[in-house]
Amino acid sequence: DAGVIQSPRHEVTEMGQEVTLRCKPISGHNSLFWYRQTMMRGLELLIYFNNNVPIDDSGMPEDRFSAKMPNASFSTLKIQPSEPRDSAVYFCASSLRTLDTEAFFGQGTRLTVV
Amino acid sequence: KNQVEQSPQSLIILEGKNCTLQCNYTVSPFSNLRWYKQDTGRGPVSLTIMTFSENTKSNGRYTATLDADTKQSSLHITASQLSDSASYICVVPFSGGYNKLIFGAGTRLAVHP
Numbered sequence: 232d233a234g235v236i237q238s239p240r241h242e243v244t245e246m247g248q249e250v251t252l253r254c255k256p257i258s259g260h261n262s263l264f265w266y267r268q269t270m271m272r273g274l275e276l277l278i279y280f281n282n283n284v285p286i287d288d289s290g291m292p293e294d295r296f297s298a299k300m301p302n303a304s305f306s307t308l309k310i311q312p313s314e315p316r317d318s319a320v321y322f323c324a325s326s327l328r329t330l331d332t333e334a335f336f337g338q339g340t341r342l343t344v345v
Numbered sequence: 346k347n348q349v350e351q352s353p354q355s356l357i358i359l360e361g362k363n364c365t366l367q368c369n370y371t372v373s374p375f376s377n378l379r380w381y382k383q384d385t386g387r388g389p390v391s392l393t394i395m396t397f398s399e400n401t402k403s404n405g406r407y408t409a410t411l412d413a414d415t416k417q418s419s420l421h422i423t424a425s426q427l428s429d430s431a432s433y434i435c436v437v438p439f440s441g442g443y444n445k446l447i448f449g450a451g452t453r454l455a456v457h458p
Contacts, residue, residue, distance in 0.1 A: 235388075273449075273451065274389075274446075333379070333391045333394060334391070336388030336390070337388050339386075339387070
C-alpha cells in the first residue's frame, strides 16, 4: 500500500480564493482525520470521519472550513475564502477505529495564503 | 484538562551520544501513549505505542518507558545518528470513544557530526 496520499504537496494562493486539499486514506481504514500544523499551535485535529461520516468537527476553526468524505477512499478539505492566517501544513491521517491502533499520516499539504 | 507536555523543547547532541526525551500527560481516561518521529517536511511516523500495562518497549535504538502512576513517559535514543535529527512528538489518545489524539508540542532533536 502506498500509504495515505495527499495532494497537492504545496499550494500557494491569494487571499479570498478557494482552496481544496485532497486525501486518499489507506485502503481498509475506516477512520480519517484532518489535522493542521503550525509552529505556534503544533498539530491540531480539525475533523474526524468514521465510515465516511463526520463524527467530530469541533476543531474546524470557522465556517470557511468544510470537509467531505463522499466514499471510503477519498476526502476533501475546503477553505473558502482563504485568509493568510490559514497558512499551515495540513495533514490527513487514517486508522482503524480502535484506540490501540496506529494512525498513519500523509506527507501533508503546505498551504501558503498571500 | 487533557494535555501532553514535552521537554526539552529542543536538544542538540553529537553523533553517537545518547539522549532522553520526556513526556508528561494529564489525559484521562488513559488507554495508550505513542511516540511519533516527524522529519522536516514529512508527516509524523509512529515509533511505538505503549499500553497501560507496558513499562518498557524498544524499537531498534529507540526505547520508550511508561509510568502510568506518575503519568510520565520517556523516549531514549541510543548511539544517535544524523538521521535521528527530527521532531519527536508524544501523543495520547483521548478515550472519548474514538481515536482523538492529543499531541505534545514535540522535542526538536538535532544530531551534529
